[in-house]
Amino acid sequence: MRNDIGTIITNERIAAGTYEMVLQMPQNQEVRQAFGQVRPGQFINLKLEGHYLRRPISICDWDEETQVLSIIYKVVGTGTETMSRMSHGEALDLLWPLGNGYDLSETGTGFHPLLIGGGAGVPPMFGLCRRLIREGAVSPTVILGFRRAEDAFYRDRFEELGARLILMTEDGSMGSKGFVTDAMKALEKEEGREYCDGFFACGPEAMLRAVDQAAPEGIPGYMSFEERMGCGFGACMGCSCKTRYGNKRICKDGPVLERREIIW
Amino acid sequence: MVKGAAEQAADLRTSLCGIQLDNPVLAASGTFGYGREFAELYDINILGSFSFKGTTPEPRFGNPTPRIADCSQGMLNSVGLQNPGVDAVVREELPALAKVFRKKVMANVCGGSPEDYALVAEKLEHCDQVGWLEVNISCPNVKSGGMAFGTDPRAAAEVIAAVRKVTKKPVIAKLSPNVTDITEIARACEAAGADGLTAINTLLGMRIDLKSRRPVLAREMGGFSGPAVFPVALRCVWQICRAVDIPVVGCGGISTARDVLEMMMAGASAVQVGSQNLVDPYACRDIIEALPAAMERYGIRSLQELADR
Known part of the structure; x- marks a missing residue:
């Protein structure tokens, strides 16, 4: 864990109530080393003016070369509201990288991963997808679930990575109508139980539970x-x-x- | 190397119940675990000491989540004494701590009955690392024990007497501010054999989520701490110091070196930094480093002298 000051490069609205913030971290050797150790699924903890406790936000993506990291957050309370009003050049005190992150020890060449992100749980899937592809995973299948078309983001970004993208909305206003688990069921029907070798998911707990139930037994999740x-x-x-x-x-x-290990 | 005038002049040493402290700054129980997480960040030997996580006879998970809520200048917690139980602390945590911390640690002792407290104290009695027993009769987040003892002078005395009977280590009672007259409890603990007092534990508080119209905490209420409670803690320390003859550890909302000096001017022999460790993991280190300059600014040469006054 490090304590650094990041400087906001951009902080833009990318969907309904949803913002993408790109932070320039200090450009020195220590920070460069820290970037080398970041794992997808880890988070940063931000100190915000007028708030006592820090706000944890998952890392969306990062670049060791430029020492830039990005987060995507949805405005749900006063903390994220404060964040949404910040702009280019402002400084943020952050503790990072925190948490264990996704275990990539079982992935690698030939591994066919399934990534599932729901709403505000989509961001960590992006950094994960990029790293899985870099490490030789078979083109990841990515299922993204949003409530409505206005909530959706990063569709093109996932496609640019070369992922096979399936987009679901609850009201059918973009992609297919239904939940992420409907897409999982359709995949299993079309391709059999071997449609993936393991899955990675982030989203509301009810979604995670449904995903666990819908995923083939015996594969890591x-x-x-x-x-x-x-x-x-x-x-x-x-x-x-x-x-x-x-x-x-x-x-x-x-x-x-x-x-x-999960007790539902 | 020639040291600056401020560093030469400032004497941070003090003592607590007969044990010397390099400086008066301790980390408060429940905000520092058993030291591991912070030892990964900095050399925790720079601390005066710290009080480890409240420890019970058996392992405890604590209360259902959510058990943390943010507040203006503070926070609520309803953790409810999650700990691995005293046997695991003696077997695993203390040996692990010995590798990174060579000073005496303060053991925070909890239980649901006077017998529970005595049992934990007995099991810690032969651990040389443990310098003081801090008897937690003030946790607001447990059904039985905790604050129920610390809000009644007779019950408080009963717990302190039970611990006193089984230990030769200094016994420090950690008091609750959720009482009408904190000096009454302080005097009862002193009479029952306490060697010192920590004031204060958290204040009972709550928050309601405007969207769900329900309390934020699953347990509805929890303990309020952070910079917002500093004036309350300071007032309690001031009152207690004028009511008893045993040393007092000032705790509650301390986040700067100035707060430390203020607490000691109120009569505290040492201080504990709590919530601030959670938002700024380097808080204790930074406060200790800032003390010499703060002392010089206010013409204080020795903290022991300040405490003795």
Whole structure:
């Protein structure tokens, strides 16, 4: 974990109530090294003017070369509202990178991953998708779920990466009508149970649970969970959950849990 | 190397219940775990000491989540004493701590009955690393024990007496501000054999989510802490110091070196930094580093002298 000051390059609305913030991190050797160790699914914890506790936001994407990282957030409360009003050149105090991130030890050449993002859970899927492709995974299948067309973002960005993209909206105003699990069922029907070798998901807990149930048994599945956090680095025990392998802290031992350890 | 005048002049040393402290800054229980997370960030030997996570006879998960809420200049928690139980602390946490921390640590002791507290104290009695037992009779987040003891002078005395009986280590009672007269509880603890007092634990508070119209915390209420409570903590320390003859550890909302000096001017022998560790993991280190300059600015040469006054 590092404590650095990031400078906002851009902070733009990309969908209904949804913003993309790009941060320039300090350009020095230590920060460069830290970038080399970032894992998809990790998060940053932001100090905001007028708020006591920091705000945890998952990392969407990052670039070791330019030492830039991006986050995407939805305005849901006063903290994210404050963030949405910030602009180019403003500085943010952040702790990063936090959490365990997605386990990529079982992926690699020939691995066919399924990525599932729901709403505000889509961002970490982007950085993950880019890294999976770079490490030789077979073109990832990406299912994105949004409520309506106005909520959707990053469709083209995923397609540019070369992912096979399936877009679902609850009202059918973009892509196909239905939930992400409807797309999973359709894939299994068309391609059989071997339509993927493992899955990575981020989204509301109800979605994660449905995804776990819909996914083929026996394949690895990694899901990122949300909880109200105190510190974000494992000290306060605010965000604990029970798993089959004992109590875990969402902020430090998570936010990514493997399907076999989760107690729904 | 020639040191600056401020560094030469400032003497940060003080003592607590007969144990020397390099400086008066301790991290408060529940905000520093058993030291591991912070030892990865900086050398925690720069601390005066720290009070480890409230420890019970058996492992506890604590309360359902959400159990954290943000507030203006503070926060609520309803963690509810999640800890691995005293046996795991003795077996795993203390040996791990010994590798990164060579000073005496303060053990925060909790339970649901006086017997529980005594049991935890007994199991820690032969751990040389443990310098003080901080008896938590003020946690607002547990059904039995905790604050129920710390809001009644007779019950508070009963717990302190039970711990006193099984230990030779200094016994420090951690008091709740959720009472009409905190000096009454302080005096009862002193009479029951406490060697010191920590004031204060969190204030009972709550938040409501405007969208759901329901309390933010699953347990509805929780303990309020952070810079907002500093004036309340300071007032309690001031009152207690004029009511008892045992040393007081000032705790509540401390986030700067100036707060430390203010607390010690109110009568505290040492201080604890709590919530600030959670938003700024380097808070204790930064406060300790800022103390010499703050002391010089206000003409304080020695913190021990300030505490003795």
